Amino acid sequence: MKGKDRVIQQFGKNAGHYVTSQSHAKGEDLRKLVEIIAAKQPSGELLDIATGGGHVANALAPYFKQVVALDLTAEMLEKAKGFIESKGIKNAAFVQGDAENLPFPNESVGSVTCRIAAHHFTDVRKFVKEVQRILKEKGLFILIDNVAPEIREYDLFYNTIEKKRDPSHVRAYKKSEWVSILEHEGILVEEMIRFKKKFSFDTWCEMMDVPEREKQKLNDFMTHASQPFIDFFSVEIEEGKVQSFQGQSVLIVATKI
Numbered sequence: 001m002k003g004k005d006r007v008i009q010q011f012g013k014n015a016g017h018y019v020t021s022q023s024h025a026k027g028e029d030l031r032k033l034v035e036i037i038a039a040k041q042p043s044g045e046l047l048d049i050a051t052g053g054g055h056v057a058n059a060l061a062p063y064f065k066q067v068v069a070l071d072l073t074a075e076m077l078e079k080a081k082g083f084i085e086s087k088g089i090k091n092a093a094f095v096q097g098d099a100e101n102l103p104f105p106n107e108s109v110g111s112v113t114c115r116i117a118a119h120h121f122t123d124v125r126k127f128v129k130e131v132q133r134i135l136k137e138k139g140l141f142i143l144i145d146n147v148a149p150e151i152r153e154y155d156l157f158y159n160t161i162e163k164k165r166d167p168s169h170v171r172a173y174k175k176s177e178w179v180s181i182l183e184h185e186g187i188l189v190e191e192m193i194r195f196k197k198k199f200s201f202d203t204w205c206e207m208m209d210v211p212e213r214e215k216q217k218l219n220d221f222m223t224h225a226s227q228p229f230i231d232f233f234s235v236e237i238e239e240g241k242v243q244s245f246q247g248q249s250v251l252i253v254a255t256k257i
Helices: 003-013 015-020 028-040 055-063 074-086 124-134 152-165 175-184 201-207 212-223 227-232
Strands: 045-049 066-071 092-096 109-115 135-147 187-200 236-238 241-256
Touching: 028 055, 028 109, 028 135, 028 187, 028 241, 045 055, 045 124, 055 066, 055 074, 055 092, 055 109, 066 074, 074 092, 109 124, 124 135, 124 175, 124 187, 135 175, 135 187, 152 212, 152 227, 175 187, 175 241, 187 201, 201 212, 201 241, 212 241
Parallel strands: 045 066, 045 109, 066 092, 109 135
Antiparallel strands: 135 241, 187 241, 236 241
């Protein structure tokens, strides 16, 4: 199965989880995103790429003339539409589309957001090129995503457990990789904020409907990791079962050069 087909399959069957997920519906990163938009007052139009449950589009709709929620998966887009419209939002539009081939003209969008999704994209450089293409001059881009540690061994560990949990996971990039990709493609990083991110193991697995057998294998992989990995990721283990672990995400504020 190809990468994008795998994403559609995974998120199609688990779309409802993303609307009700507390880490997606709330979260310190979402509060900070709203705070930044409120301060910058960009107005105009916003495109929220890979909208998922629609939480970003819903939270930011009051600050823009129009918000477009885009997602690759039809089922996910339908759930987002139901959620956003249930909140009384009237200025939202919904478009099914690919982050790596955005269905919008050059320099047609004032602001773009993408939250907790880019690690599923098959080609993030192509995604960034597309963002740069559709953004108006000096347009705003805010990216939020889980990131891998800068240390190679820890990077490999984190991406391995994510892939074991979710076959549609491609790669969580390092902070340094995101800065390099963005700036090489003509999007200047203005600010980066790092968040600690605690994952409840059971909830983390339930989000992707991990079969019990695969969940046990993942549990065993993590519990048998060497102590430096246990310490670095703050893996909490009780009676041989992983209770939680800690990752990290970043919020990047950038502007088209």
